[in-house]
Amino acid sequence: MGKFLKRTVHTVFLMLGNSCNMNCRYCLQHPLVTAQLPSKINPEIYDFLKDCAKELTEGQKLHIQFYGGEPLLYFDAIREITERTHAYCWHSVITNGKAVTKEMVAFFNAYKMPVTISWDGRNVMETRGYDVFADKEKRKLLLGIEKLGLSAVLSSKAYPLDILEDFQAISDDYYKIHGYQVGINIDEIFNTGDLPEELLAVDYPRVESEMLGLGKFYLEKRLNGSRTELKDYTKLSYVDRLFGMLKRFYADGDGRFHKHYCSCGNGYDVLNLDLEGNLYPCHNTSSKIGTITDDYFTYLNKVLCSDNTKVNMSVCSDCPAIAFCRGGCKLVNAEARREGYCRLKQAVFLPVLSVFEEYGRRMAGDVNGG
Ligand code: SF4
Numbered sequence: 224m225g226k227f228l229k230r231t232v233h234t235v236f237l238m239l240g241n242s243c244n245m246n247c248r249y250c251l252q253h254p255l256v257t258a259q260l261p262s263k264i265n266p267e268i269y270d271f272l273k274d275c276a277k278e279l280t281e282g283q284k285l286h287i288q289f290y291g292g293e294p295l296l297y298f299d300a301i302r303e304i305t306e307r308t309h310a311y312c313w314h315s316v317i318t319n320g321k322a323v324t325k326e327m328v329a330f331f332n333a334y335k336m337p338v339t340i341s342w343d344g345r346n347v348m349e350t351r352g353y354d355v356f357a358d359k360e361k362r363k364l365l366l367g368i369e370k371l372g373l374s375a376v377l378s379s380k381a382y383p384l385d386i387l388e389d390f391q392a393i394s395d396d397y398y399k400i401h402g403y404q405v406g407i408n409i410d411e412i413f414n415t416g417d418l419p420e421e422l423l424a425v426d427y428p429r430v431e432s433e434m435l436g437l438g439k440f441y442l443e444k445r446l447n448g449s450r451t452e453l454k455d456y457t458k459l460s461y462v463d464r465l466f467g468m469l470k471r472f473y474a475d476g477d478g479r480f481h482k483h484y485c486s487c488g489n490g491y492d493v494l495n496l497d498l499e500g501n502l503y504p505c506h507n508t509s510s511k512i513g514t515i516t517d518d519y520f521t522y523l524n525k526v527l528c529s530d531n532t533k534v535n536m537s538v539c540s541d542c543p544a545i546a547f548c549r550g551g552c553k554l555v556n557a558e559a560r561r562e563g564y565c566r567l568k569q570a571v572f573l574p575v576l577s578v579f580e581e582y583g584r585r586m587a588g589d590v591n592g593g
């Protein structure tokens with residue numbers, strides 16, 4: 224097949240079902256999920272996944288991200304789909320970890336599956352109501368996963384330095400078993416509808432001050448060439464990601480945001496598919512936008528109509544956080560953006576940006592000054 228109008232879907236979120244064994248207070252899906260997802264696998268999804276994989280560059284596999292609700296409650300579906308598609312797909316899971324069993328860990332490891340555990344550190348009881356790492360048995364099972372990641376939500380109950388310190392403690396234990404560290408990620412809380420005010424009431428100056436400290440720490444340790452010590456891993460890894468985003472935006476790009484659709488790619492090069500073959504603009508909503516039997520043009524038109532990124536650009540293009548935030552989430556409306564979404568993004572990103580800018584000026588001064 225030629226490359227003309229080639230559709231390149233690199234990831235498919237497989238939405239296994241809405242059931243969950245926890246009730247996290249900031250769950251994005253609470254306001255957005257209004258209908259139950261189908262639970263029976265329509266065999267036609269396999270042909271669809273195979274077609275998506277065929278359109279990738281030779282040798283590349285399609286990424287299937289298992290998603291819920293809570294994916295481990297649908298382990299039978301995970302097993303069946305993985306076994307049937309592993310020749311042309313690779314798979315990963317995002318889970319709260321509560322339902323993990325020995326059998327699951329063995330399965331994930333057999334398929335070299337990255338497994339990301341959603342966990343917020345020391346105050347997790349206040350955000351998620353359950354601490355999966357406080358349960359000795361579950362902790363042991365989770366630490367046995369060969370490709371383990373941790374992902375937290377920054378909120379009024381979980382600030383960057385605490386999260387990174389708590390991730391570090393787990394990573395240190397993990398390192399003793401595997402000889403390498405866990406993957407880490409921190410998302411910022413956001414309101415897609417009716418999230419509790421208490422969780423959204425983030426102390427912005429605290430975030431700014433912690434992020435400034437992290438930026439300076441990064442500069443000292445990474446850019447000035449000091450040896451990386453294991454104890455600094457989570458802090459450096461967190462800022463590494465931010466530094467990478469900045470570099471892609473300014474050094475590899477031209478310092479302007481050109482996309483007129485959401486930068487997370489959901490609905491476009493990231494598809495959101497349920498087991499029956501329905502497609503969604505994002506895996507966190509239950510509003511269908513099409514099916515795998517629709518023609519691509521009709522489908523794409525609907526996705527574009529539901530995406531406000533272009534409209535938001537009148538504000539975003541002048542925002543100093545654009546290199547990191549890239550227009551934000553298409554599901555967050557203008558009101559929620561004004562009421563705190565943008566404030567939090569800026570509190571996280573701008574202090575780091577200021578540190579990198581200062582570093583850039585110093586380097587330029589060194590070069591110009593000989
Ligand atoms: S912080 Fe707000 S204004 Fe700035 S890029 Fe993100 S969504 Fe746009």
Ligand code: SF4
Nearest residue numbers: 487489505552553554
């Ligand atoms: S549209 Fe993108 S940024 Fe927004 S919730 Fe979905 S995946 Fe996340």
